[in-house]
Amino acid sequence: MKSIIERVTITTVHETQVINITDVVLDIVKKSEVRSGFFFVISLHTTTGIFINEGIFDVEADIIDTVMRLAPDDGSYRHARYLPSDGQMGVNAVSHIRSVLLGFECFFPIENGAPVMGGRQTIYFVELDGPQERTLVVQVFGV
Amino acid sequence: MIVDFHTHPMMIKELLENSPDLSRAVQDVFGLKFPAQPLSIFLLEMNEAQVDRAVLLPLDCTSRHNCVIVSNEQVAELCDKHPEFIGFASVDPGDPAAVKKLEHAVKGLGLQGLKLNPALQGFEINDQKSAYAIYQLCVELDIPVLIHCGLSWAPSGLARYAHPLLVEEVVQAFPTLKIVIAHFAWPWVNEAVMLALKYPNVYLDTAILYSGTPSNAYQDVIGNKVGKLVLERSLREKVIFGSNYPRVDIRRSVRGINDLNLSPELCQNIFYDNACRILDTERSKV
Numbered sequence: 001m002k003s004i005i006e007r008v009t010i011t012t013v014h015e016t017q018v019i020n021i022t023d024v025v026l027d028i029v030k031k032s033e034v035r036s037g038f039f040f041v042i043s044l045h046t047t048t049g050i051f052i053n054e055g056i057f058d059v060e061a062d063i064i065d066t067v068m069r070l071a072p073d074d075g076s077y078r079h080a081r082y083l084p085s086d087g088q089m090g091v092n093a094v095s096h097i098r099s100v101l102l103g104f105e106c107f108f109p110i111e112n113g114a115p116v117m118g119g120r121q122t123i124y125f126v127e128l129d130g131p132q133e134r135t136l137v138v139q140v141f142g143v
Numbered sequence: 144m145i146v147d148f149h150t151h152p153m154m155i156k157e158l159l160e161n162s163p164d165l166s167r168a169v170q171d172v173f174g175l176k177f178p179a180q181p182l183s184i185f186l187l188e189m190n191e192a193q194v195d196r197a198v199l200l201p202l203d204c205t206s207r208h209n210c211v212i213v214s215n216e217q218v219a220e221l222c223d224k225h226p227e228f229i230g231f232a233s234v235d236p237g238d239p240a241a242v243k244k245l246e247h248a249v250k251g252l253g254l255q256g257l258k259l260n261p262a263l264q265g266f267e268i269n270d271q272k273s274a275y276a277i278y279q280l281c282v283e284l285d286i287p288v289l290i291h292c293g294l295s296w297a298p299s300g301l302a303r304y305a306h307p308l309l310v311e312e313v314v315q316a317f318p319t320l321k322i323v324i325a326h327f328a329w330p331w332v333n334e335a336v337m338l339a340l341k342y343p344n345v346y347l348d349t350a351i352l353y354s355g356t357p358s359n360a361y362q363d364v365i366g367n368k369v370g371k372l373v374l375e376r377s378l379r380e381k382v383i384f385g386s387n388y389p390r391v392d393i394r395r396s397v398r399g400i401n402d403l404n405l406s407p408e409l410c411q412n413i414f415y416d417n418a419c420r421i422l423d424t425e426r427s428k429v
Contacts, residue, residue, distance in 0.1 A: 013187050015394055073398075080355045082296065087174040089391040091356040129392075131187035133180055 004032045004140045012130035018060045022123045026115060028138045035113045037142015042105045047095035047129035049102025055122030071097035095129035102126055110142055146418035146429055147197040147393055149325060149350040149385025152213050152221060154179040168210035174298045189227060192393040196429050198229045200258040206237030207265035219252035231256040236266040236273040242280050249284050255422060257281055257288045261304035262295035268309035278317045287321035287421045292328035294353060307335040314342045321421050326350050332368055339381040348385035357391060357399030366403055375409055383417045
């Protein structure tokens, strides 16, 4: 049984940014040479998201618009105060809430050396409090 | 054009890695404890906030805390490589060589203003013995001084040194010195506003952080406590945008000013024109 972990660094350039990471992830899966198993993609952050959906721009935009509408910038949030543990203002409640709505991981099986994915399924990493340098982890398990 | 007059180049990965002393000072003395980001993120943050220039504020608090939190030389280097930055110097009023160091920082390194943080540097703003020679040199060099006033989030910062009323004697002794009172001196906002109303060379920056989002804080302080009419009528040329990055992000700070729904002319003054009144626009390229 193999267990391979790779960290991927992403520099985001906008406050909210949807990034198609399918090719990056599948390249790691391919290089692992796992024939039968599964892989996880996990964000190490609490103000980013990972989601799976159809890889077209209008779906991307509708998903993000909806998430932003559900957690609006001008809402009243408790997380809007100085954080002594950080030494900075914690004023990004919307980013945390949007992150929860999108989730932070995805998972697919591997069969005969290839990921078992629907033809329209695309893996997205979403920045929700950028620009920042972000890290995601891809773990591949199997034989 | 937007100038952010109040940023700290202290959580830049390239400066902190391989410098454990600086990392420790940033964390223990200045109180920033979150992960540093690459310099490119600072520039991207400015870009996302549509900020064109940022004033970099270092801190020399050697006599009180035995550390320099980003040196004048490091600030100068950042400015040389990135024209988006406008570098200010820091000198420690407790250092007998402070005047010489300031002269070198301006004439030799090309820095364009002075930052003083009495709460962390532990000096009296109106102390003739330690501070007046520095103010005199600022007048001679025609550079502004930005003075931290009000609440200090730094763990060992003492607010009693940072009361804006201490500034008044300095203003009267050096009437041509351009003084920026940082943070609207919160919680001593009335005192700071009084000085800016009375004295032609006293300015206020908007780096107001105590609770809530920047939008909440600006609304509470500028919208409600000071009042937008006072701003529009009497402080049009006295308020300068400053975020206090990275204690808060620049994006939300810019939005906080926009959320006040001020007149377009006043916004233009706060975001740009008032900074130009203070800076040497030719040197700063603003």
